Amino acid sequence: MKDKVVIFWFRRDLRLEDNVGLQQAVVSGYPVLPIFIFDSDILEKLEVKQDRRVDYIYQVLDAMNSVLHTHGSTLYIDYGKPLAIFKTIIALYDVQGVYCNRDYEPQAIKRDELIDSYLKDRGIQFNTYKDQVIFEKSDIVKDDSTPYTVYTPYSKKWKSLLAPQNYASVVVSAEHFYKTNPLKITDLEVLGFQKTDIIFEKPNLELEIISDYDKKRDFPALDHTTHLGIALRFGTISIRSCVAFALKYNEIWLSELIWREFFMQILYHYPRVxxxxxxxxxxxxxxxxxxxxxxxxxxxxxxxxxxxxxxxxxxxxxxxxxxxxxxxxxxxxxxxxxxxxxxxxxxxxxxxxxxxxxxxxxxxxxxxxxxxxxxxxxxxxxxxxxxxxxxxxxxxxxxxxxxxxxxxxxxxxxxxxxxxxxxxxxxxx
Ligand SMILES: Cc1cc2nc3c(=O)[nH]c(=O)nc-3n(C[C@H](O)[C@H](O)[C@H](O)COP(=O)(O)OP(=O)(O)OC[C@H]3O[C@@H](n4cnc5c(N)ncnc54)[C@H](O)[C@@H]3O)c2cc1C
Missing domain, CATH: 1.10.579.10 (DNA Cyclobutane Dipyrimidine Photolyase, subunit A, domain 3)
Incomplete structure (x- = not known):
């Protein structure tokens, strides 16, 4: 008999803590099998095979896998097209549901629609959550329900709607991961990539940088910005923790995080860009x-x-x-x-x-x-x-x-x- 599990699919949210979709998978009551897919459609497009971003993802996964091992669980990692990989997983496990956080890029939306429809045909729910932004899709729109296309009024509305529950962190219990033998992460070389000089370190919110960000951010020689872009891109830091910190220490830095969401909602509403x-x-x-x-x-x-x-x-x-x-x-x-x-x-x-x-x-x-x-x-x-x-x-x-x-x-x-x-x-x- 196949083991009953729910799947949590990591994408742009590579962290075990303060992760909305992961928390929802955990409270489903079924053991959670965490997975990551090295999407061949994305990797094949990268011409240079010494890519720091791929190496970064690899190192993050390795670090998460080590933590999961301490809980008697493991990360299931595969390389290929997501649909084919879901077919394999469903053949191996009795999947009670798939959980993940939403991604708003046009290609990702298409990919998710395909997976959703495949799962639906098999009676499996595809549950998606807001995690990589504070406000998504049409959370922030004009009074006539159309999207904002100018930053300042968007940002004003964003701030006016922000409430503590929007940036409260979520607690993920490690108790409910699927217990299994530890698996090793597929080597970078097997994926066709090589090691680079990047070293993944857990991202930090540095008070020294953020507290006077507004005064020093414009002078490139001072290098006085957070370098958190890659962490926000791959979700090794939670946006909620960034916003909570920004509210406390620097409003100009908060405005940068709002620019990030502004452009995300533009892409979502106007994919032709x-x-x-x-x-x-x-x-x-x-x-x-x-x-x-x-x-x-x-x-x-x-x-x-x-x-x-x-x-x-x-x-x-x-x-x-x-x-x-x-x-x-x-x-x-x-x-x-x-x-x-x-x-x-x-x-x-x-x-x-x-x-x-x-x-x-x-x-x-x-x-x-x-x-x-x-x-x-x-x-x-x-x-x-x-x-x-x-x-x-x-x-x-x-x-x-x-x-x-x-x-x-x-x-x-x-x-x-x-x-x-x-x-x-x-x-x-
Ligand atoms: C031509 C051009 C291309 C850019 N391409 C990218 C890109 O691919 N990815 C990217 O994250 N940013 C991009 N930016 C915006 C900005 O330059 C970077 O976010 C910032 O320099 C990253 O450094 P940091 O992590 O130290 O950011 P900080 O200054 O510490 O800001 C914190 C975070 O806020 C967000 N942010 C800040 N400024 C912007 C902005 N103008 N638009 C959207 N988000 C912002 C980023 O997530 C950033 O990491 C681009 C800017 C320009 C002018």
Missing amino acids: VTDSFKPKYDSIIWRNNEAEFQLWCSGKTGYPIVDAGMRQLNETGFMHNRVRMITASFLCKHLLIDWRWGEAYFAQKLLDYDLAANNGNWQWVAGCGCDAAPYFRIFNPTAQTLKFDADLSYIKTWNPDYEKYIQIPIVSHEEARERALRVYKQAL
């Missing part, structure tokens, strides 16, 4: 899309020290400071007139904290074509930005130390590029 400009008119821009210039931008060789420093930080570490993300992105779209989608795709390959909603929303914001975007005629001047935010050139010296030795002729002059961008944008709009 994955390929199209939020403002359709902007898809008439005639981009120059010069391949050679794109390569110079990617490799940090534009001759603009701050742009080059940012791209080199990204290439070396998988991180780039937010201020510099704005400068480099603006340089690509405006100075070089290269389609924002090219830059978005490059960042998606490189960023440790890559998140479809945030990356797309911010790229469109910079290019001017997004919701609540900067007006197209506001063009960042890399030199003025350097004087304002990296006056002693510390950031540039750290990431682009050659900038003085090999003075590079800038690939475009700021004034000419600015005029050209204004002309081309104006023609299209």
